[in-house]
Amino acid sequence: MAAALLVSCAVPRPRVLGPSDAERRAYDGAIATARRDASQGRTRLAAFLEQYADGSLADDAGVALARLELRANRPQEAERWLVRVLRDHPKGDRADTARVELAKLVAARGDGERAWRIARDVRLSLLRDDERADAYRLFADLAKQRGDAAARLDWLARLRSATRSPDAVVAIDREIADAIAALPLDALTSAGARLGRRAPAASVWLRAADLALRGGDRDTAVRALAEAEKLSLGDAEAQQLARLQAQLAMRTQPAGGDAPPPLSYVATDPGVAPASQASGAIGVVLPLSGPLAKVSEDVLRGALLASGVFGADPASASGLRVVVRDTGGKPDRAAAAVRELGQRGDVLAVVGPLTKEEVDAAGGAAQEVGVPLLALTRHENAARESAEVVRFGLTRRMEAEVLADHAVRALGLLRFAILYPKDEYGREFESLLWQAVEARGARVVAVSGYAPNATDFTKPIARLLGPQAERPADPSIATPPPPPLVDFDALFIPDAHDKVAPIALQLVASQVSGVRLLGPSGWHHPDLLRIAGTAVDGAFFTSGFDPTHPSSLIREFVDQYQAAYGAAPSPFAAQGFDAANLVGVQLARGAQTAGDVRSGLVATQLYPGVSGVTTIDATGDARKRPFLIEIRAGQMASLE
Template identity: 35%
Template structure:
């Protein structure tokens, strides 16, 4: 029970009266004898009768213990927190803190437990006991990173070198035996150039070496040598980094990989690299003993973006083909180097229309805006028999490009754009945009039914003069706009979109208002296709994350090169020729019908909202 008094913390209180002492002693005696049925109401009545008593800290501490024993944890927390909040300097405050820690631990509130002690000066013995309990609880829940963090706090309190080393060894054991790649990277990021980042780096180096991921192995060795130059492992690390080049060259055939792996686009570049590595793994599983490897270059490391350095790299390793880069401007830079080396270069991400003019060495396995416009227009006009379209597009260059390519594709198929309305990129309330669309539509083919209600007119029905609405752009904009379209009576007509919709946030934003909405993408992780399911399952197991479009497109790009190699193409020129002749190649990013002028032509992936879930419909 909470005291109605709101006196300042540890404020002066009245002397204890005989009545107060008698009431307290009786309740305490009942508690000591185990008679909680008498003790609890007695203490609760004490709080109500003597709201400013000097004995209140003792009463609340007793109540906390009694509630805890009865399993009334919420009331136990309230009572014990009252001791700490109102009487932090009382002799029983430390006891209450320990009791509250035990209650939080029983409730599984480990953060609450830590919050009682982290900013408290002194009390090292109590802290170490609690930290040990919390760390073990985290480890029992397999929350290993949190367990390490708490153990490191405990280690920081321990002055006895033997005990300190015991905690250190416990942390080392977790890092060496239990952490997966992603968690190891988190440890490195959190602890920088101090323990246990060194142990995490050593583990990562070994992991990448066994995997044959020599780019990442070399990266982590350099990281280790920079942060731990005097470490016992330093000599071995220097030996390992000196062996990497020769390890790469032991493979008879190399595939070059040139991606952004450390800068702004590193998450996408690393996902693409993961996809390539998985393709090679599958290839080697199907052909044991195949002498094929990767040689990887981080484009972000070359600040000058020098063609000469890239040419030297290609001349040194002599790959049979190259996968990358992701950006169109990087393809512009690298294409002349690839063309001069007569080396096929497959980009899994660049989307600029000009790529086909850069030479016969440039190939693209990436989804362009034109591809999406063609696919969604083909679906809408040819399959759904829709003819008239409204477009709501962001007022920016990409929005105008979406409008242009969709309009051209619709017109080619015999349809028409009846109205296109731009909206500011920063917009979240689309009322004005939707009203402009409706006003323009009502001047043409739209019909509205309005009823008079007193002095007000109310729209009761609106029949649009268009068959569907095309909403190019990101999930956050489309997700906000679709419910607002329904609010303004634009409903029960098809909604069409682009790959930007394919995020978990989209379904959360649209709620129940996007049933039947359809969009295009180049990859769908939820596909029931056996090849896609195998790819997604292996990717998750290997990298502890979901594959994205770049991972899928890079995976297929690598498989195209490996298929050429398996088919007998053993030189860069032969691989390039084999790629150009590709027909009917099944990939996780779509069925490739052919490769024409370097462009990988494939069947689009149509995704639709059905009963609140995304489903592939083709």
């Protein structure tokens, strides 16, 4: 009720311009007493207010007395004195301090609306520096209660500027980061405009650009990046700006040779019933025993999830059946499995196998029995060996095209080096990237190879580098080794994560810096980060699956797979899911024969799958766009 007196306050008492000498002595004496003994100080300040109720220092005494009451855990008495200050001295130089203190008390009781009505009349310019910080905190908390996210961010920014304690600044920064992360796009643009050039405007605009890009709002992304570019940026913010500008450029020019556009460019609803609602039978032929058993198990899990026969409510199970055969990694067993499935009469398509040798053998059998084979191999010529083979795997050529496109067109990298293993995999990738880079106007300026079983990469790295600067002629002068001449701004390493990690560490040891590392899908493994740490920060690579992608299609797949199997899906699981799903889509569209299924498969255009966007031509050759993933602050993050 005390705060309610503010609504109908009495006429202010007249004020004199300054305290008399007697008033000043009485006030100073009461304050000195309060510093020694709070209880006696309360008594003397109360007596002072009785004697000098209309004095210049009455509002000072009222605020001081209220604070003493608060320290004595007597909030009601504190509130009474604050209300009296505002009633008797609403324009006094301590009235605004009283408003802040009173609003804090009322807010602590849970009456945020009344606290706001009290606080909104505070004149911030009349507060002392330490009191102004208190007011900023009050306004930030009240804005949060009122649901005004942009205002809360503004007040937190002011609070940070007024805070001197490093620990307190760190805590406020966490609040600001959480506040920014919780804001929708429209609130971010509003907050950015309100902040002007004050921190954290840069973080706000960068977050707005990120959300706009994820949502396909190019105009807002352009505006947000332009606003961020005007501001003073820290190193992390400058890196984020460059990354977002690269993403914008990639979306403006979604090239990549013959690759389909990124998933974010394509509607993620295929426009047909999901495969799990189809009827019929799909064959799955994989090396479920042998060296590729784990990979095959992942593919099978993905296929089963697409069909709806595993992890679903049996009452809602579909009529789509999956018939599984194990090849053991043997080409003859793969051919026999496809032949047997094709002769059953109910299997209208087969997903698998994996290796080129198995696909070559199974392709002949598929042609014999007239059943389409959705092969998961990466080899480009697989579809040309048999009229029934539809090659669904991601090719190395497509990976090289997309890597080169992002590096040159989005990041502006023009001078490349290639460090590759001297095996079939490394040599093919070296040739493919070289062609892709030069087709985009960039150059390969250094190439070095190493034995596939190498563990020391010092010499291969040295062959990439120019001569070191000369040491001083006088050997008595102790100087550190001069840095090498690094004549390239990007280094392509076509190898698996377990080789890339030590290479990255040895690059650091060789003083190679300022170079962007890039590689193929073999990099996509958590051990790369665990072993290489910051040595791979800023690197990017392709992958057949990106669990960090913002698409709802991928989020749902990850959630369903986790629920069904209790594990995160791998790129192989994503490929199996899409392959089975694409066959199921043909059945859902009404395909009655194996020929109908193949006709539907080779007419596939920009199919949005969890393993990427796929187009299949009339020869049965799939063009799949790989995902691009960047290593950013020790985490793998989508570049889409």
